[in-house]
Amino acid sequence: MGRAPCCSKVGLHRGPWTPREDTLLVKYVQAHGEGHWRSLPKNAGLLRCGKSCRLRWVNYLRPDIKRGNITSDEDDLIIRLHSLLGNRWSLIAGRLPGRTDNEIKNYWNTHLSRRLLSQGTDPNTHRKLPDPVPERKTKKYSKPKQRAEPEKPRIHLPKPFRVTASVQCTNTFSTVSSTLGEGEVLQVPWTKFANDDENGTVFLSGYYNHDDRDFINGSDFECQSYYNHLQVPGADGDCNSLDKLYEEYLQLLKTNEDQVKLDYFAESLLI
DNA sequence: AAGACACTCAACCGCAAGTTT
DNA sequence: CAAACTTGCGGTTGAGTGTCT
Incomplete structure (x- = not known):
């Protein structure tokens, strides 16, 4: 998948993750927490590079991942945030609990940018285009079936925040x-x-x-x-x-x- | 029924920023 | 202070699947 490897990672497993690999990764992170991705594969008994492990965890295995279609409210929020933040997907994802930057990026590229174009809006600048681009007839497509996963509680881990001096207190x-x-x-x-x-x-x-x-x-x-x-x-x-x-x-x-x-x-x- | 095409999204990459030595 | 290392981000790719003809 993707491009050719940037460096030779002889002996490392690539491509789609197997259930066994997922289990190993989940168990390891549950026991030791996130981080130390470099040494994680070795310690967890995985033949993957640390980057791959992190990506798999962040985008798929984290317990707070929200599965399912993106709602119209989320749609709206993504568009608004994109108009403010541009392609800063991780920032946008940070405002959508349970959604990952990868998911939002994919969703933007496959749905939202196209929709904006059809509505006569430039998806990059969010300004009106002189000539609306007619939306391509999209075929009905249903998501490929995912592996059955046990129902997990939705917990959104808070991102680190920076607090500067002089903050107005609210009781919201x-x-x-x-x-x-x-x-x-x-x-x-x-x-x-x-x-x-x-x-x-x-x-x-x-x-x-x-x-x-x-x-x-x-x-x-x-x-x-x-x-x-x-x-x-x-x-x-x-x-x-x-x-x-x-x-x-x-x-x-x-x-x-x-x-x-x-x-x-x-x-x-x-x- | 089968091949072609369209579509999605998981996973890859390079790079930049941050951290440690 | 610089080099080495680690982490996170955004762009890109292509396998897998659905739909059309």
Whole structure:
């Protein structure tokens, strides 16, 4: 598959993964955690290169992978994020819990870019084209059958985040939590104070546990602690951060001629 | 029924950025 | 500080499968 190997990896297994290899990889990562991909194959008894192991884990074996068709809401979000971020697939995937950058990239290339073209929009610039390109008649295609996999809980591991000084505290957890299912991720936007030249948003992630009606993994705790530490004025008063961010986001989309603002916003999404 | 074509997506690559020595 | 190593990203490829003729 793909191109010829860049270097000779004599004796290494290539191509599609076998169930046995998958099992070995999953067991090893469950026991030792992610990382150390270079030494992983040897330790796990796999005849694969570390890169291949990482890719397989990240794009297929991770327990938080969301299988199934991409919903229209996700469609919409991908298009909007792409208009802001371009082909930064990993960033876009970071906003879609359970989706991988590879999946979104594939989906964009096979569905969305074509659809935008047919709607008269340049998929690269998101600007109107003079002449819409008629959509190719797509044949009905159903996904090839995947190996049967046991139902797994959807857990979205939070991405590392950077918190800069002077962050506006919000209490959006309760606002959003009612829409979350067990184990689903919350990504709460925290807007920064605009008391310096930086505009931006920091996304913090956590899990919502309906039984405890609380967030786990410490993110909210850490943030709260951080706020307490900063003693930010109004730290417990503003519950409308999500709304504000969304409005801000819509405004930017409406005025997408203003590339500077868009770039600013896009930059703020960069972790 | 069979071959040609269309389509999807897993897996590959090279490269850049980050980290360690 | 530089070299070596590791990790992650985006672009690309082609095997496998569905649909059409």
